[in-house]
Amino acid sequence: MMTFAENYHDWLRDAHAMEKQAEKMLTAMAERIEHYPQFQQRITQHLTETQHQLSLLEEILDRNNVSRSLIKDTFSKLEALGMSLGSKLASDEIVKLAISSYVFEQLEIASYTALISAAKLAGDNAAIPVFESILKQEVAMAEWALLHLPDVSEQFLQRAAAPGAEAKK
Template identity: 60%
Template sequence: MTTHEENYLAWVKDAHAMEKQAESMLEKQAERLEHYPDLKARIVQHIEETRQQQALVQSVIDRYDTSNSVFKDTMGKLTAFGQAMGGMMADDEVVKGAISSYVFENLEIASYTSLIAAAELVGDTEGARIFAQIREQEVAMADWALNHLPDVTEQFMTRDAAPGVEAKK
C-alpha cells in the first residue's frame, strides 16, 4: 500500500468516526427538542441521512479490506455525548445547538471535499462519487441550518420572554 493510500484510508476511517459522532450528537439533540418542531423534523431527517452516509463510508472501507477504527468511533461518540451534556446546562440550549450543528456540518463539508481529492488521487472513482454524494447532503443540511437559525433564535427569544414558558428546548 502506498503512502497516498495509507493517508486516504486513515481519512476514510476518520470520516466514519465523524459520522458516528454526528449520529450521536443529532440523536441527543432531537431527543431534547420539545418546542421547535421544524428543527426537530429536519434533525430527524438528517439522522437517517447520517446513518446512510455511515454505510456508504463503510462500503469504501470494506472495499479496501480494512476495518473502521473502533477507538475513533468510540471517541467520537463520547465527544458527542459530552457536547450534548454541556448543551443541556445552557439556558439557551436550542440556539447553541443550532449554531453547533451548522459548524459541524461545515466541518463535514470540508472533510468530504478533502476526501474527494484524495480519492481521485489514489484512483478510487467510486469513493470520490460516494463522498461527493455525501457532501451534497451535508451542504443541504448546512444551508438549511443557516437559513433557519434566525427563526430558531426568534422563537427562542419569544418563548424566553414569555412568563412560565420553557424556551431552552
C-alpha cells in the same frame, strides 16, 4: 512517509468516526428538542441521512479492506456525548444546538471535500460519486441550518420572554 492510499484510508476512518459522532449528536438533539418542530424535523431527517452515509462509508471501508478505528469511533462518541451534555446545561440550549449543528456541518463539508481529492489520487474512483452525494447532503444541511438560525433564535427569545413558557429546548 505515507502513500496516497494510506492517507486516504486514514481519512476514511476519520470520516467514519465523524459520522458516528454526528449520529450520536443528532440522536441526542432529536430527543431533546420539544418546542421547535421544524428544527426537530430537519434534525431527524439529517439523522436518517447520516445513518445512510455511515452504511455507505462502511461499504467503502470494506471494499478497500480498511478496518474501522475503534479508538476514533469511541472518542468521537464520547466527544458527541460531552457536547450534548454541555448544551443541556445551557439556558439557551436550542440556540446552542442550532449553532453547533451548523458548525459541525462545516467540518463534514471540509472532510468530504478532502476525501474526494484523496480518493482521486488513491485511485478509488468508485467512491468519488458517493462522497459527492454525501457532500451535497452536508451542504444542504449547513445551508438549512444557517437559513433557519435566525428563526430558531427569535423563537427562543420570544419563548424566553413569555411567562411560564419553556424556551430552552
